[in-house]
Amino acid sequence: MGWFLIPFDNLLCMVLGISFTVGFSSLLVIVVPAVLGVSIGIRRLYMKSLLKVFEWATVRMERGAKEKNQHLYKPYSNGIIAKELSSLEQEIQELRASGTTLSSEPEFEMADIMYFCRRGVESIVDDEVTKRFSAQELESWNLLTRSNFNARHISLRLSVLWGLGLFIRYGFLLPLRVTLAASGIGLLVVLTTIVGFIPSGWLRTYLSEKIHLMSYRICVRSLTAIITYHNSENKPKNGGICVANHTTPIDVIILANDGCYSMVGQIHGGLIGVVQRAMVKSSPHIWFERSEVKDRHLVAERLSNHVADKTKHPILIFPEGTCINNTSVMMFKKGSFEIGCTFYPVAIKYDPRFGDAFWNSSKFGMVNYLLRMMSSWAIVCSVWYLPPMSREEGEDAVQFANRVKAAIATQGGLVDLLWDGGLKRGKVKNTFKEEQQKLYSKVLVGDQEDQGEDRPQEDEEEEEGDQNEDRPLEDYTPRPLEDCSLRLQEEEEERGSETPMKDQ
Amino acid sequence: MGSRASSLLREEEIEEIKKETGFSHSQITRLYSRFTSLDKGENGTLGREDFQRIPELAINPLGDRIINAFFPEGEDQVNFRGFMRTLAHFRPIEDNEKNKDPTASEPLNSRINKLLFAFQLYDLDRDDKISRDELLQVLRMMVGVNISDEQLGSIADRTIQEADQNGDNSISFNEFIKVLEKVDVEQKMSIRFLH
Numbered sequence: 001m002g003w004f005l006i007p008f009d010n011l012l013c014m015v016l017g018i019s020f021t022v023g024f025s026s027l028l029v030i031v032v033p034a035v036l037g038v039s040i041g042i043r044r045l046y047m048k049s050l051l052k053v054f055e056w057a058t059v060r061m062e063r064g065a066k067e068k069n070q071h072l073y074k075p076y077s078n079g080i081i082a083k084e085l086s087s088l089e090q091e092i093q094e095l096r097a098s099g100t101t102l103s104s105e106p107e108f109e110m111a112d113i114m115y116f117c118r119r120g121v122e123s124i125v126d127d128e129v130t131k132r133f134s135a136q137e138l139e140s141w142n143l144l145t146r147s148n149f150n151a152r153h154i155s156l157r158l159s160v161l162w163g164l165g166l167f168i169r170y171g172f173l174l175p176l177r178v179t180l181a182a183s184g185i186g187l188l189v190v191l192t193t194i195v196g197f198i199p200s201g202w203l204r205t206y207l208s209e210k211i212h213l214m215s216y217r218i219c220v221r222s223l224t225a226i227i228t229y230h231n232s233e234n235k236p237k238n239g240g241i242c243v244a245n246h247t248t249p250i251d252v253i254i255l256a257n258d259g260c261y262s263m264v265g266q267i268h269g270g271l272i273g274v275v276q277r278a279m280v281k282s283s284p285h286i287w288f289e290r291s292e293v294k295d296r297h298l299v300a301e302r303l304s305n306h307v308a309d310k311t312k313h314p315i316l317i318f319p320e321g322t323c324i325n326n327t328s329v330m331m332f333k334k335g336s337f338e339i340g341c342t343f344y345p346v347a348i349k350y351d352p353r354f355g356d357a358f359w360n361s362s363k364f365g366m367v368n369y370l371l372r373m374m375s376s377w378a379i380v381c382s383v384w385y386l387p388p389m390s391r392e393e394g395e396d397a398v399q400f401a402n403r404v405k406a407a408i409a410t411q412g413g414l415v416d417l418l419w420d421g422g423l424k425r426g427k428v429k430n431t432f433k434e435e436q437q438k439l440y441s442k443v444l445v446g447d448q449e450d451q452g453e454d455r456p457q458e459d460e461e462e463e464e465g466d467q468n469e470d471r472p473l474e475d476y477t478p479r480p481l482e483d484c485s486l487r488l489q490e491e492e493e494e495r496g497s498e499t500p501m502k503d504q
Numbered sequence: 505m506g507s508r509a510s511s512l513l514r515e516e517e518i519e520e521i522k523k524e525t526g527f528s529h530s531q532i533t534r535l536y537s538r539f540t541s542l543d544k545g546e547n548g549t550l551g552r553e554d555f556q557r558i559p560e561l562a563i564n565p566l567g568d569r570i571i572n573a574f575f576p577e578g579e580d581q582v583n584f585r586g587f588m589r590t591l592a593h594f595r596p597i598e599d600n601e602k603n604k605d606p607t608a609s610e611p612l613n614s615r616i617n618k619l620l621f622a623f624q625l626y627d628l629d630r631d632d633k634i635s636r637d638e639l640l641q642v643l644r645m646m647v648g649v650n651i652s653d654e655q656l657g658s659i660a661d662r663t664i665q666e667a668d669q670n671g672d673n674s675i676s677f678n679e680f681i682k683v684l685e686k687v688d689v690e691q692k693m694s695i696r697f698l699h
């Protein structure tokens with residue numbers, strides 16, 4: 001009876017044999033250069049060929065749509081509406097000018113409501129904030145279901161291609177990447193613990209740097225991250241703080257691949273905690289207990305002490321406090337900018353065509369997110385090191401933070417917003433509505449209350465102007481270092497799940 | 505996630521909405537994508553809290569009144585048709601529509617309908633009249649705490665005095681139209697939708 005099973009047995013052995021050989025050789029081809037710190041250029045070649053495939057796919061979809069005489073859905077990269085950029089005063093004056101002419105004494109017109117009405121409906125159709133918290137839409141399809149808007153226009157050939165892509169991504173790339181990631185983290189933990197036994201000195205620092213870099217290089221390859229570093233002459237130096245825009249926890253790996261940083265964050269339990277504790281054995285990272293996180297002064301003190309010591313690596317901080325979808329930079333929390341040292345701004349811009357790196361933490365948990373990352377084609381990004389900046393005379397922390405933010409936004413081609421990234425989850429403060437009301441009252445009854453207040457700017461800027469001022473304790477939540485790891489801890493607790501993480 | 509946006513909106517529905525509102529095909533698909541991105545519950549309708557999640561709307565002094573305009577009497581959820589119907593009021597009036605057949609039904613974005621929309625923002629209890637009380641409440645929403653009750657009261661009195669023609673101490677829709685006859689409603693109550 002078993003005679004017809006033998007060929008299957010052989011077949012199975014053959015298949016297993018081949019997959020193991022392929023897997024192992026790929027591992028070798030990837031890990032060895034990582035350890036040595038060289039790059040063969042496989043990833044770039046891969047990227048180029050993928051681009052050609054995507055273009056072909058989009059052309060076919062357009063052709064398919066044209067045949068059916070339908071429209072291909074094109075995401076609105078320029079917006080759904082064109083907004084008027086005039087201020088409240090301007091618009092109301094215009095309304096008055098076209099309405100009934102009355103005495104010059106400022107008073108109410110029933111038409112005034114139209115200004116608020118139109119502004120309100122404009123924000124319903126298209127607002128600056130909510131769209132920053134979901135993944136960017138792509139112009140062309142990249143063979144991932146998750147970014148497909150034109151499911152109806154897929155021909156047979158495209159479906160086959162998509163199926164092939166699916167098999168490659170989940171059958172070959174994903175297992176390979178998971179193995180790589182596991183080995184990268186494993187190596188990091190083991191080697192840093194070993195180096196921790198060596199007494200402090202140049203040997204220990206040297207080895208620790210090498211180990212960190214090597215592990216991050218392996219992790220980078222495990223995500224097939226293709227990174228281009230610009231302006232490396234501005235790379236952060238010891239005794240400074242590196243600030244960057246935040247899109248995903250992977251940002252840390254991307255930056256640490258090219259230099260050694262000291263991480264800041266809350267110490268977690270579980271696997272992440274193990275990694276954190278191991279890392280700190282060989283080089284000084286700043287981990288806080290949960291109770292210490294709320295204490296602004298303690299945090300500021302530890303940071304200042306760290307930067308004062310010139311032998312320690314620069315600190316890596318993400319002042320936005322939460323992950324934004326890489327189309328804009330949102331408000332920088334002022335806490336870290338109060339420390340007096342050199343700041344090294346870094347702009348990170350991801351190319352979403354190969355895989356969107358944005359972590360939508362309200363939609364996906366960490367494991368789900370990592371799975372998606374590892375089953376995308378690649379993570380392609382550019383990192384720009386900007387010239388160092390320091391706080392100038394007469395500039396307070398908020399202004400300095402905004403200046404740094406503007407520099408990062410300009411370099412990365414991102415929109416510079418004053419809105420708080422915390423709006424992802426929280427409600428906007430009432431004070432902004434009160435400001436709008438104040439503005440309108442001024443138009444109605446004149447400048448009786450607001451003497452000497454010069455508000456020539458557009459409405460939007462005024463709305464967030466007070467955000468960073470010192471408020472009474474009830475209003476202010478002291479969280480100066482809301483980097484991703486703090487958020488993660490809360491989300492983990494909310495969801496009650498143990499997720500293995502590999503950064504920070 | 506707006507990924508399945510256009511696939512859930514059938515061609516027939518798009519045609520119907522096109523006829524009813526006058527939006528173009530691509531505008532409708534884009535607005536549908538916006539609708540689904542606001543619909544966090546993914547159940548095909550929007551509730552009041554979905555609108556309140558928009559920060560720029562939350563800080564608008566008349567935010568709640570505008571949100572209310574999307575919901576028909578007594579209802580708590582609005583579907584895409586209703587959403588489009590309300591937005592249609594803000595479509596600009598195109599030249600070729602201005603001299604249409606007068607017996608054809610009034611398009612949603614006509615001057616009269618735009619004025620009606622604004623009127624309904626004032627008319628809190630939907631009784632087709634703006635009473636002094638309603639006017640005061642809306643004024644209070646717009647100015648916050650910055651103007652005293654007496655001043656606000658006199659502003660309201662003056663406004664009603666000028667507008668009221670039949671002496672019932674409230675403003676009807678026709679009186680409202682009269683007050684605003686010189687205002688460029690077509691431009692002020694229109695949003696420039698891109699194609």
